[in-house]
Amino acid sequence: xxDVEQSLFLSVRxxxxxxxxxxxxxxSSTYLYWYKQEPxxxxxxxxxxxxxxxxxxxxxxTVLLNKKDKHLSLRIADTQTGDSAIYFCAERENDxxxxxxxxxxxTVRA
Amino acid sequence: EAQVTQNPRYLITVTGKKLTVTCSQxxxxxxxxxxxxxxxxxxxxxxxxxxxxxxxxxxxxEGYKVSRKEKRNFPLILESPSPNQTSLYFCAxxxxxxxxxxxxxxxxxxxxxx
Numbered sequence: 001x002x003d004v005e006q007s008l009f010l011s012v013r014x015x016x017x018x019x020x021x022x023x024x025x026x027x028s029s030t031y032l033y034w035y036k037q038e039p040x041x042x043x044x045x046x047x048x049x050x051x052x053x054x055x056x057x058x059x060x061x062t063v064l065l066n067k068k069d070k071h072l073s074l075r076i077a078d079t080q081t082g083d084s085a086i087y088f089c090a091e092r093e094n095d096x097x098x099x100x101x102x103x104x105x106x107t108v109r110a
Numbered sequence: 111e112a113q114v115t116q117n118p119r120y121l122i123t124v125t126g127k128k129l130t131v132t133c134s135q136x137x138x139x140x141x142x143x144x145x146x147x148x149x150x151x152x153x154x155x156x157x158x159x160x161x162x163x164x165x166x167x168x169x170x171x172e173g174y175k176v177s178r179k180e181k182r183n184f185p186l187i188l189e190s191p192s193p194n195q196t197s198l199y200f201c202a203x204x205x206x207x208x209x210x211x212x213x214x215x216x217x218x219x220x221x222x223x224x
Contacts, residue, residue: 008150033211042114042200042215043153088152092210096141096160097168100152 006089006101012108018076020104022089025070031092034063034074037103038085046074046087076106084108112137114216116201122222123191131186131219133201139214140206142184146170146197147218153200159184160206191223 006022024032033048049056049063049072056063062075076083089101114135123129135142143158145168155168159178173195175187184203188195201216 004152031209031211040217042217045211048211094210096143096158096204096210096213097155098153098210098213100154102150102152103147 004089004091004099004101006104008102008104010104010106012079012106014079014081014108014110016079018074018079018083018106018108020074020076020087020089020106022072022074022101023070024072024089024091026091026093032063032065032072033088033090033092033098034061035088035090035100036085037088043088079106079108081108081110112214114201114203114214116199116216116219118219119217120220122224124224125192126190129188129191129221131188131199131201131221133184133186133203133216134182135201135203135214136182137203137205137214138181139203140181141204142178143168143202144174144176144184144186145200145202146195147200148197156186156199191221193223195221196223197221 003025012018030051034046035043036046060077064073086103086105088103090098093099117132140161144156145153147153154170156174157176159165165176199219202213204213
């Protein structure tokens, strides 16, 4: 499978911005995804971006893609306690399979 | 409501005692798969199925079996569980022709093997 790497932990103060980083390896065109996993729940797709785009914004979420460095980031503006979760970066391997990173545990402190 | 269900949600068992984790979807999806999630490793695919009676190995199939006798169900079978299979398991389904971003995930089954 493809190699997707991300840092494991992030602690952020409520109201601040969170930035979660990810690197991937596939050099061909692909889709890249961010999933959120709340405690005791399954995976929820947050957003995705095609590799020919530089940025995608959706309300409080901003995805930035640096194709040259194969670096993807997810910025959450005005982080709330409900944003505490594990965030997975994933790369499309084919029409049916995703390669996931290890997940970044985001803890929001008051 | 479109959903993927898994049972049980939590299971504690002993080494060697056969168990089955069920997965069912109500969306008439052709594709189903199983992942395991381990700390620091993310989700890794165990097995997948493109349709009824069509199954194939994923990245970490050792110690697992699956079957796909009906379109809606895709059980995961551990014939002789071992402690290294302690993990969080997710089932997923997707319609053929849909993008992988339209894959639905179940709520997860937390398995502990002692």
